[in-house]
Amino acid sequence: MTRAQALRAGMTLAEITHRVRSGRWQRLFAGVYATFTGPVSREVWRWAAVLRAGEGAVLSHRSAAEEVGLCRASQGPLHVTVPAARRVTAPGGVVVHRCRHVRERRHPSRQPPQTRIEETILDLAVGVPPEEAMGWIAAACGARLTTADRLRRALRRRGFVPGRPVLTSLLDDAAEGCASVLEWRYLREVERAHSLPAPARQWRRPRSGGYWYDDLYYPGERLRIELDGQAAHPAETRWRDYRRDNAAVQSGDTVLRYSTGDIFDDPCRVAGQVADVLQRGGWPEPAQPCGPGCGLLPADPGRDWIVEGASLPVL
Known part of the structure; x- marks a missing residue:
């Protein structure tokens, strides 16, 4: 709860101060309180960060991904995005992003306020190595939180995006059915x-x-x-x-x-x-070398097949 919310509910500043000093409430950020005693969970900290960022703020980036279960809660900074016209001083442990289209990118119903899953994934996938970007894309599609087509539409709605061709290629691979980074590496x-x-x-x-x-x-x-x-x-x-x-x-x-x-x-x-x-099994073509230093092993149809490094069950 924020101080403003408590005042609108009929409390006085003296009552708020008393509850904090007595330990019944905990001060999380300036003007933001946990109205209970005991440990403060990561979930509560995410809510508090949005309240501290103020009007129009939403959870974004990794914090929004945590909220929908795409990654484990960490002890790292909390991420919020605010309208570009606002200037918000980031408190300790919070990273504040600014965006002109935050209202359009906000999820229509999830609480606390947060970016849509497609926007969350694109925020995380821009400017990182392709393997990391594919990890976020595959995680979201594999969890059936979104699809490659929906991500492609969200990407098209954005203006300048660094590495757009790479992201487009990764989304094409996800559309083919790659559900993990390992499957993507196999494909490539x-x-x-x-x-x-x-x-x-x-x-x-x-x-x-x-x-x-x-x-x-x-x-x-x-x-x-x-x-x-x-x-x-x-x-x-x-x-x-x-x-x-x-x-x-x-x-x-x-x-x-x-x-x-x-x-x-x-x-x-x-x-x-x-x-x-x-x-x-009848496929007529051999594998082709990937380049001059390819370590492709020649096929030997006369040998018994053993998959090295694998532990296959025996019937």
């Missing part, structure tokens, strides 16, 4: 760089009581590829992943599983392995 460094065919992404297949979701699937060659990023495949879900892989093999499919290290450190080897299995 493995699939496109080595002229592999495009798989179906986020392939859904029925199972008892629901569906299995495969990261990548080549239906014609009966090849499923799982990319084990820590966010999408934490240790506690390992046995579920094993059951899914076993069911796929039982149905006649081949399963290859790769870790973050495989895709980031040796995409050429991964491309060679995928191409080898695809050729066994």
Whole structure:
């Protein structure tokens, strides 16, 4: 609650002062109070930052992302955006951004006041490395908070945007079904760089009581590829992943599983392995080297296939 809100509700300055001095209220910022005792959560601090920033202020950037669960609450600064015409002195622990279009970018119903999810993602994706930008885009689309098309429309509504071509390209990749940075790196460094065919992404297949979701699937060659990023495949879900892989093999499919290290450190080897299995399934073309120093391994149809660095279940 702000001091102005308390006064409008009928309290006096003396009553406010007494409640703060007695410990019943806690002063968070100048003129902003927590009307309870005990620990102050990050959620309360976000509300307090908006109240302290005043009229027209909204949560934005990482603070808005925290509010919708796109990232964990941190101990870093709180971010708010205010109308460009206002001058707000940022209190300690708060970063104040100014924007001419803050009213249009505000979410129509969420509380505390905050930017729309599309605007939040674009705020976070502008001016950062492509991998970090893709992380925000994939997180929002993967959580079904927005879509690549909605993000593209929001981008078009903005004027000058540094790195617009890069952002547009990342949104195109997200529209193809990349639901994580790891899947995006596979698309760029493995699939496109080595002229592999495009798989179906986020392939859904029925199972008892629901569906299995495969990261990548080549239906014609009966090849499923799982990319084990820590966010999408934490240790506690390992046995579920094993059951899914076993069911796929039982149905006649081949399963290859790769870790973050495989895709980031040796995409050429991964491309060679995928191409080898695809050729066994009937794909007629070999993988192509990505450049002069490509470490693409030649296919050897006579050898037994082992996915290095992976721990595949045995039926």
